[in-house]
Amino acid sequence: MLDTNLQTQLKSYLENLKTPVELVTFTDESPKAKELSQLVNQIVELSPLVTAIDGNLSSSKSEQASNERVPSMLVRSVATGSEMRFAGLPMGHEFTSLVMALLHSGSHPLKLSAEQIEQVRNLDGEFEFETYISLSCQNCPDVVQALNMMAAINPLIKHTMIDGSLFQTEVFDRDIMSVPTVYLNGESFGQGRMSLTDVLNKVDKSAGVRQAKALESKAVYDFLVVGGGPAGAAAAIYAARKGISTGLVADRFGGQVSDTMAIENFISVKATQGPKLVASLEEHVRDYDVDIMNSNKASKVKRNEETGLIEVSLENGAVLKSKAVVLATGARWREMNVPGEHEYRGKGVAYCPHCDGPLFKGKPVAVIGGGNSGIEAAIDLAGLVEHVTVLEFAETLRADEVLVRKANSLTNVTIITNAQTTQVNGDGKRVTSLSYTDRSTDESHELTLAGIFVQIGLMPNSEFLQGDIELTNRGEIIAGARGETSIAGVFAAGDVTNSPFKQIIIAMGSGANAALGGFDYLIRQDV
Structure with missing residues (x-):
């Protein structure tokens, strides 16, 4: 054993x-x-x-x-x-x-x-x-x-x-x-x-009220990081090393990396897993004098023109104040946005094949998305479930050829391209089937299955910033060379920004860059 x-x-x-x-x-x-x-x-x-x-x-x-x-x-x-x-x-x-x-x-x-x-x-x-x-x-x-x-x-x-x-x-x-x-x-x-x-x-x-009061009473930070993923952790470390008062507020430390299994492209580390990397990140941050405030989500960010401070409002009602802020709220799985998806989320519609795959042992499932994540999910699920059907919107798969060959070699994996998912169907308690349209013929089809694993990319966690900060049409924060945004004193880093590549190592570098940009901003302010 x-x-x-x-x-x-x-x-x-x-x-x-x-x-x-x-x-x-x-x-x-x-x-x-x-x-x-x-x-x-x-x-x-x-x-x-x-x-x-x-x-x-x-x-x-x-x-x-x-x-x-x-x-x-x-x-x-x-x-x-x-x-x-x-x-x-x-x-x-x-x-x-x-x-x-x-x-x-x-x-x-x-x-x-x-x-x-x-x-x-x-x-x-x-x-x-x-x-x-x-x-x-x-x-x-x-x-x-x-x-x-x-x-x-x-x-x-x-x-x-x-x-x-x-x-x-x-x-x-x-x-x-x-x-x-x-x-x-x-x-x-x-x-x-x-x-x-x-x-x-x-x-x-009464816990939430007490927590909000405790947060409200905190002193003004020199530097406040919003987000606890790789970008946020790097920003907090770089700021704290400058000897300035640093806070980090996050819904959960680690962010999306916590949901990642195999990591094999993190330079100098041949292979690791998301939770292990997150534990190391948090341990490193805690080596410095960083005020970590977990289980808190930001609801608004604005600059108070009278005081020059950045005010970060939290969902529990508390407001944190800082001289400079880095937004590193990351991204989340993109949804299909079809009828039935929200109704059956957690009832057959899932976003983590590693987590929920074992619950569908011996049952037919579908994977939505033909990129690396989707094909990797299909390969993993094939060893557990009865059959996996991969639905890809485009004419061809976007996954690496080695993954495509592996998937095609599995007898219980079927790949369908030009497939537009149109609806998730169920009996009120759980998923029973999925409807899709063949984009080349406009014919409608229905797949009988028990589970649907959505793997179609990422959405930036930036909804709370709409109307207050400049975003791309995809909702990404527009960040400059130093991480600066359209609000003076507010910087951004990681997957929530318009960085073209969403990778852990790039997010870390982005966080360090934004922290240095923030520090440069602070030292140039009038006393």
Whole structure:
């Protein structure tokens, strides 16, 4: 199960345990259950503070055992009684979630602020969270780890991670077609990436007001970055290194890179994954005196002509002020903009094949888009689903020839060009088919399928700037050679700008350039 290298790493982590941890397993004779038992046995051998308990044989837990998912594992703190459950085998991206659950159950300090810990501890009521994930989903661990930390702090909070590919009946009964999907006390709570702050803002109704007040009281920054992707991170580092007060406000740190799996064109790093690169980026930014304000979205940016300050309004009502600002809000997946797309988003319409692909195991799906992203998605999905149909609007595919050859070699992949998607169809609960028009003949066709993966490029996150700053007809911020925009003191960088190439390494350079441009602007202002 765990190779020698992984065992060595895990053993060093488990040396941080301060109090005993129990691993209670609920298994049967299935292959996955046997793998779970093997994993637990290996973990127990690595630390004297970890013990294994067979939940099927525990007389004191017999009633509980009959209600447990199989295979599953309960991580229990002997010191506090906190419990975190893993229904399925927590490997892949979720192995980190298991390691953190072990550490936090063993009284290793949580990397949360004192205010956050106190807020979780004081939550009123009982909360039973369930998170449906896939082991290939890079967004899911953030949600699992946030809810697990809440369970470690407050004994009235329980959390279960559920591998959707192993518990298909539940997934079908609850119409789960996108991960992560979170339930609270049996009711739908949310979908997609969520931070601990996001969860607290939903369960603690006064949290958003308190957060807005705290942000409103912050002093004027010399330099404020809006966006936490590669461009924003680079801008923050370059600004902080100048010794000026620097803030970074972002919906989520990492941006779109967090949703990227294989990265093989980042110079000096032969191969890495998005979440790993994001972790390194955040660690680097935190090495400097940068005020990071996560889980906040900007709603307006304007220059106050009386004070000369740039005012950044947030969706929660707070207003941040700075002498110079860099906009690095990045981009998001482009939508098809056809009837049914929004109605069935998360119910068969998906944008991340790595995350949601396992939920469509053995079912027919379509991929919209014949560029590199679309053909890569088709190749990945082909190993999971019954059949993949690729629909490309143009006459020819835009993907690299090596990818096209690979896709054409797969017997369960069909590629259709000159295809204009016209409608997503469903039964009210989930996608059932897709309608498209053959552009060469004007004939209409309907594909019966269970899922649609949209891979047709990017849209800049610039809607909140409409009418206030000069944009291209595609919504990109027009940035000059130094990153300057049409508003004095406001600079821009990365995928949200009119840069012709949207690449991580280009975004980083763009962020550094905009920060230097911003600093040059600051030193030339009258005292």
